[in-house]
Amino acid sequence: MENESTRILAEIIKKRRTRKPVQFSKDPPSIEIITSLIDIARHSPNHHRTEPARFYLLNQEKIEQLGKMFGETLEGNGDDSVRVEKGKRKAKEWGEAPGIILVTCHTDTSSDLVSKNPAVIEEDYATCSCICQNLLLLLESENIASKWSTGAVWKHPDFAEKLEIQNPSTERVVAIIFYGYSEQKVPSRNLTPLERHLNSY
Template identity: 35%
Template sequence: MTDRAALTDSPVSPAEAAALIRGRRTIDRFKTDEVPDMALVHEAIELARWAPNHHTTEPWRFCLIGERTKAGIIELNTRLLTASKGAQVAEAKRERWQSMPGWLAVTCTPNDDPITAREDYAACACAIENLMLYLHSAGVGTKWASGAVTREPEFLELLDAGPGEYCVGLIWYGYAQRRPRSQRQAVENIVRTLD
């Protein structure tokens, strides 16, 4: 086995990193108490921005969502769902969304070059994963939502997004009421070894 210290200055072992990555799950039910330490959320954002991004474009923007904006998003989503799936579904979703304790959104700045734009989206996704892993390490669960409401112009207006900016994810965070189990397919099903 190779001496890890000779290869990297990582402060965690591979086993610790693996446990952190495998342990992070999408939380679908949160306790009602909010995360009291907003410094923790700010630190998660600070670490999110260390995600890889080609040409150091830093395309991500983070929006901490307060009660007024949260209410506007819930109202918008309720209107959309009432029109597409009916009042009963919309009201159930409204109740569920109102119970989400912490809210933030990650948007991506526009780029006219299609290759850079694609790389910027990927960079934002990496930033979200950094954010979620850090919060998980502190005992805070997350859910990354990217439903139809996040693509609505009115949603972007609520976030005070700049021209061409679009939402990569609406992130809910808080303490898990339950931690779901998850499985992944076998590695040999997803790896091609080429000569």
């Protein structure tokens, strides 16, 4: 690769791997760093300039509440001992995470824009996904490990109220991003040979 910035970017993209939050160090990265990375990550392609991403940077109290709600969601009515066990394990795992950013996508489906362009719903979600990947790469470049989860904690009846979601009826969760310092080494991933997925004419 001739260009130095391409080489650096390629290295970060390939080096980023999902790391286990249970192995994260208990000391969280500073809020100032995380906030500035979120701000940079927002610079992603965005059709109609809707700026759909909303970020919830959780403190320790909210992290514990989120873990508890996820545990309860998994446990269900308590009839299934396997689910109950998993619920307890996940409540602890999530509740002890050093850092969590919740990313939601806000699209007002009753707006004129959406009624004229229904594709905005998917396009907004795509923008939020780009922002999440930007954020994971920025974290990686600061040697901060991460994991993107979509564990369905938002099914919990108290989710919107406890997390103080701004617009509960028009925001959907895109990512629950766990972050923290980690010693866990994960090799870069081998993908299917490109020839099988690339059609070039």
